[in-house]
Amino acid sequence: MSKNLIEVEGLKKYFNVGGGSVLKAVNDISFSIAEGETLGLVGESGCGKSTAGRTILRLYEPTGGSVRFNGVDINQLSPRKMKHMRRDMQMIFQDPYASLNPRFTVTDIIGEALDIHDMAGSRAERKKRVEDLLDMVGLNPDHATRYPHEFSGGQRQRIGIARALAVNPKFIICDEPISALDVSIQAQVVNLLKDLQDRLGLTYLFIAHDLSMVKHISDRVAVMYLGRIVELAESEELYANPLHPYTKTLLSAIPIPDPEIEANKKRILLDDHGNGPIHGKGDTAGGGLFDLDNSELVEVSKGHWVSMPKKG
Amino acid sequence: MEPILQVKDLHVSFQVKGGEVKAVRGMNFEVGKGETVAIVGESGSGKSVTAQTIMRLIPSPPSIIRQGEILFQGQDMLKKTNKEMEAVRGKDIGMIFQDPMTSLNPTIKVGKQITEVLIKHQKMTAAQAKREGIEMLKLVGIKNAEARFNQYPHEFSGGMRQRVMIAIALACRPSLLIADEPTTALDVTIQAQIMDVMKEMQQRLGTSIILITHDLGVVAGMCDRVIVMYAGEVVETGTKWEIFKNPQHPYTKGLLRSMPRLDQKKGEPLIPIIGTPPDLIKPPIGCPFAARCEHAMKICEQIDPSATVFSDSHSARCWDLHPMAREGGQPS
Amino acid sequence: MDSNQVQVMNSPVDLKPEDFKKIGADEKQAEVIQRESISALRDAWQRLCANKLAMTALWVLGFIVVASILGPFISEWVHGYDYYSNDLLATNESPSATHWFGTDDLGRDMFVRTWMGARISLFVGLVAACIDLIIGVIYGGTMGFFGGRIDEIMNKFSEILYSIPYLLVTILLLVVLEPSLGTIILALTITGWINMSWIVRGEIMQLKNREFVLASRSMGAGSGRLLFRHLLPNAVGPIIVTVTLSVPNAIFAEAFLSFLGLGVQAPVASLGSMINDALTGWLYYPWRMLFPATVISLTMLAFNIFGDGLRDALDPKLKK
Numbered sequence: 030m031s032k033n034l035i036e037v038e039g040l041k042k043y044f045n046v047g048g049g050s051v052l053k054a055v056n057d058i059s060f061s062i063a064e065g066e067t068l069g070l071v072g073e074s075g076c077g078k079s080t081a082g083r084t085i086l087r088l089y090e091p092t093g094g095s096v097r098f099n100g101v102d103i104n105q106l107s108p109r110k111m112k113h114m115r116r117d118m119q120m121i122f123q124d125p126y127a128s129l130n131p132r133f134t135v136t137d138i139i140g141e142a143l144d145i146h147d148m149a150g151s152r153a154e155r156k157k158r159v160e161d162l163l164d165m166v167g168l169n170p171d172h173a174t175r176y177p178h179e180f181s182g183g184q185r186q187r188i189g190i191a192r193a194l195a196v197n198p199k200f201i202i203c204d205e206p207i208s209a210l211d212v213s214i215q216a217q218v219v220n221l222l223k224d225l226q227d228r229l230g231l232t233y234l235f236i237a238h239d240l241s242m243v244k245h246i247s248d249r250v251a252v253m254y255l256g257r258i259v260e261l262a263e264s265e266e267l268y269a270n271p272l273h274p275y276t277k278t279l280l281s282a283i284p285i286p287d288p289e290i291e292a293n294k295k296r297i298l299l300d301d302h303g304n305g306p307i308h309g310k311g312d313t314a315g316g317g318l319f320d321l322d323n324s325e326l327v328e329v330s331k332g333h334w335v336s337m338p339k340k341g
Numbered sequence: 342m343e344p345i346l347q348v349k350d351l352h353v354s355f356q357v358k359g360g361e362v363k364a365v366r367g368m369n370f371e372v373g374k375g376e377t378v379a380i381v382g383e384s385g386s387g388k389s390v391t392a393q394t395i396m397r398l399i400p401s402p403p404s405i406i407r408q409g410e411i412l413f414q415g416q417d418m419l420k421k422t423n424k425e426m427e428a429v430r431g432k433d434i435g436m437i438f439q440d441p442m443t444s445l446n447p448t449i450k451v452g453k454q455i456t457e458v459l460i461k462h463q464k465m466t467a468a469q470a471k472r473e474g475i476e477m478l479k480l481v482g483i484k485n486a487e488a489r490f491n492q493y494p495h496e497f498s499g500g501m502r503q504r505v506m507i508a509i510a511l512a513c514r515p516s517l518l519i520a521d522e523p524t525t526a527l528d529v530t531i532q533a534q535i536m537d538v539m540k541e542m543q544q545r546l547g548t549s550i551i552l553i554t555h556d557l558g559v560v561a562g563m564c565d566r567v568i569v570m571y572a573g574e575v576v577e578t579g580t581k582w583e584i585f586k587n588p589q590h591p592y593t594k595g596l597l598r599s600m601p602r603l604d605q606k607k608g609e610p611l612i613p614i615i616g617t618p619p620d621l622i623k624p625p626i627g628c629p630f631a632a633r634c635e636h637a638m639k640i641c642e643q644i645d646p647s648a649t650v651f652s653d654s655h656s657a658r659c660w661d662l663h664p665m666a667r668e669g670g671q672p673s
Numbered sequence: 674m675d676s677n678q679v680q681v682m683n684s685p686v687d688l689k690p691e692d693f694k695k696i697g698a699d700e701k702q703a704e705v706i707q708r709e710s711i712s713a714l715r716d717a718w719q720r721l722c723a724n725k726l727a728m729t730a731l732w733v734l735g736f737i738v739v740a741s742i743l744g745p746f747i748s749e750w751v752h753g754y755d756y757y758s759n760d761l762l763a764t765n766e767s768p769s770a771t772h773w774f775g776t777d778d779l780g781r782d783m784f785v786r787t788w789m790g791a792r793i794s795l796f797v798g799l800v801a802a803c804i805d806l807i808i809g810v811i812y813g814g815t816m817g818f819f820g821g822r823i824d825e826i827m828n829k830f831s832e833i834l835y836s837i838p839y840l841l842v843t844i845l846l847l848v849v850l851e852p853s854l855g856t857i858i859l860a861l862t863i864t865g866w867i868n869m870s871w872i873v874r875g876e877i878m879q880l881k882n883r884e885f886v887l888a889s890r891s892m893g894a895g896s897g898r899l900l901f902r903h904l905l906p907n908a909v910g911p912i913i914v915t916v917t918l919s920v921p922n923a924i925f926a927e928a929f930l931s932f933l934g935l936g937v938q939a940p941v942a943s944l945g946s947m948i949n950d951a952l953t954g955w956l957y958y959p960w961r962m963l964f965p966a967t968v969i970s971l972t973m974l975a976f977n978i979f980g981d982g983l984r985d986a987l988d989p990k991l992k993k
Contacts, residue, residue: 284558
């Protein structure tokens with residue numbers, strides 16, 4: 030096993046939501062990602078997975094905990110060093126319509142990171158680099174002077190990927206990169222991401238709610254629920270042998286494009302209980318497995334961690 | 342089976358700057374009584390436009406219904422006046438929209454939104470309507486229906502709102518329910534619950550359903566028949582067994598292949614469909630899928646194929662299915 | 674077209690084997706974009722050009738601007754009348770071939786004076802709008818961009834300023850300071866920028882949580898780049914519209930103050946003071962009021978219509 034590139038420890042991000050209540054969007058999560066590995070982070074909307082991604086990149090200042098990149102705690106870095114560090118950590122965003130500045134041409138969108146880090150060189154070099162990047166993500170370099178609204182969703186997402194790659198990062202957070210795309214386009218983008226990982230040795234944190242896609246792309250998968258990780262395991266293991274009731278529910282709810290399987294499927298339904306993360310209280314059902322405040326991650330078999338009630 | 346809805350050669354366009362987007366280009370299909378038909382396609386394939394045209398909810402301008410007939414219980418919906426349509430909407434045809442957050446009026450109590458349709462269409466008294474409304478809320482699985490009846494939409498979660506929408510849409514026992522991406526905005530666990538509610542309601546009330554979706558997984562669990570749309574045309578139609586077990590059109594095959602499956606082996610690559618759908622401001626003369634199709638032949642770019650029929654229910658439009666494609670073309 | 678295809682299918686004689694030659698898919702071909710490339714601003718300009726009413730307003734504005742620049746000279750060249758010279762033998766003359774807009778009670782040529790007045794009104798309006806723009810964008814941009822405590826304090830301050838009746842402030846200022854063009858502009862802008870700052874604040878607050886701004890931050894962009902490359906350019910639509918609509922407000926305020934006698938002082942005249950002068954004998958010499966009043970009404974109407982047109986063109990969402 031290669032060394033860990035990213036180590037997240039006890040990361041917390043709370044938001045004041047007014048009226049004195051605190052939303053514990055990310056509540057004490059820990060994991061590490063090895064170099065060249067893809068860790069999937071799945072959960073439903075509002076579970077804190079996107080906030081986790083943004084806090085790891087320090088787009089939000091964390092409430093507590095640490096994020097180490099190559100052993101360096103990035104939350105301790107000075108603004109100048111942090112700016113430099115951002116070259117190594119990039120992000121691909123969910124909404125290909127909102128994540129590209131509508132007033133920039135494709136060249137300026139991709140070239141922006143080069144400008145910020147003084148990597149552009151001459152105009153001709155910058156143009157060449159942008160064209161190479163477009164080619165790398167399978168777009169026509171002739172379209173470099175066009176504006177984002179002229180592209181389809183899948184093409185825009187490729188532009189977003191080219192932008193993230195511009196500064197030769199080592200680690201990329203993919204924040205639901207395919208959930209806004211059509212089915213026939215999703216596979217293109219996922220294949221592209223995999224291909225780039227193989228070619229450039231990238232490390233991914235792949236955030237998504239689509240479990241089948243996460244399983245496909247990830248080496249290991251972490252399941253988030255109400256701001257916490259409830260289960261973490263190798264992807265094959267997690268899908269073959271889910272242990273936490275929430276993971277089981279999530280897996281059983283995925284519709285499968287096969288009428289035979291669908292006809293014989295038994296669903297495990299979770300009650301629509303109103304306890305959100307604001308109260309910081311889970312359900313006491315499921316043998317205390319949902320009482321997350323009093324749970325901890327326990328390694329039940331090698332590499333398979335499940336949230337269990339604390340003893341004593 | 343007696344069809345309650347027949348759509349014949351429907352053409353719908355949108356006027357935009359620089360031309361006319363031909364969103365639906367010759368749509369033909371039927372929905373039988375008590376049947377669930379899925380219209381599957383990507384964004385821009387014309388599936389939502391078709392649904393909105395049936396309801397005549399499509400704004401005009403910019404949209405223009407170029408030609409075609411929509412026969413609902415024998416009457417052409419395109420010939421009805423707006424006033425006549427109002428009597429149909431909510432009473433004979435119900436509709437559920439994608440976004441449960443915006444499809445309920447936030448300033449009106451949920452109960453009132455249900456009783457409104459009942460009073461308008463069924464001529465019920467307020468007391469009758471309330472009784473019926475609470476009954477509907479119970480049917481769609483809302484606990485404490487009496488108390489919930491007097492709450493505002495913001496007091497409901499996304500899944501609960503969609504249940505309310507279903508209750509409103511089915512309150513007058515319409516013979517057809519059009520569900521336009523009813524679960525797209527919801528989480529998977531909630532999606533499963535909503536699909537179950539719809540199935541149960543259909544069994545109870547015998548409603549026909551048109552389910553508009555891009556999610557083939559939802560289709561497999563829910564529908565009897567599938568219509569696959571691409572670039573404003575029906576490219577393949579069949580029962581769900583025919584479509585999932587024996588797809589004929591390269592687009593249908595491609596869609597099924599490009600989806601990852603939970604039972605797939607690790608490291609097995611996905612096979613994507615390359616390229617992007619054509620711009621319908623200038624639709625291709627030939628088969629619209631030709632530019633993305635690995636089996637494309639010369640003729641595909643010149644003439645749009647007509648349907649090849651495999652069974653009473655199954656047909657697909659592809660030149661590769663033509664007898665001459667096997668003889669004349671080079672073996673692949 | 675459809676029926677044609679069916680025929681082709683039914684008569685396979687027409688089909689030759691070579692028609693079925695395989696060509697496969699071409700990835701590059703499948704990614705080609707067919708529509709013509711167009712930037713958002715050019716798109717807005719085209720939409721504006723298609724709006725006949727707004728274009729008419731633009732032409733009217735253009736005419737008024739040109740006339741207010743050239744008008745006084747024309748009359749001087751043709752007839753030798755200038756702005757100050759009076760002719761006590763020709764007072765209150767009705768419009769004629771020599772005095773196109775007639776003369777006033779001192780026998781001054783109304784054509785010259787009307788366009789000079791328009792020049793002053795436009796000058797006051799444009800300068801006041803520009804100052805509103807500069808202060809409003811800086812103040813509002815700061816509030817929106819930094820948010821939190823800074824925003825709270827700055828916003829409270831602008832609310833307090835806004836709550837003081839603006840006429841009171843203006844009149845006080847004009848009484849305390851020497852009435853002059855400068856004082857009028859100061860009086861108009863002392864509270865005039867607040868509206869602009871609120872608009873900018875709202876736009877920036879909305880934009881700064883958009884993903885493209887986050888993306889730029891994740892690449893290490895500093896505040897300056899975020900504000901000037903990402904936020905303000907995307908707020909430019911509402912800003913332009915607000916400026917366009919604040920010009921007629923300033924023009925009207927100036928005319929109003931001049932009408933009350935608080936504006937520019939004789940012998941300089943703005944459209945407002947000319948209307949005031951004309952009041953004394955307006956039943957006998959209606960043209961003395963008619964021409965300046967028409968010009969000011971047309972100017973305001975044209976600015977408002979043009980501003981509305983701009984709003985529709987820059988933000989097509991408002992219009993179906």
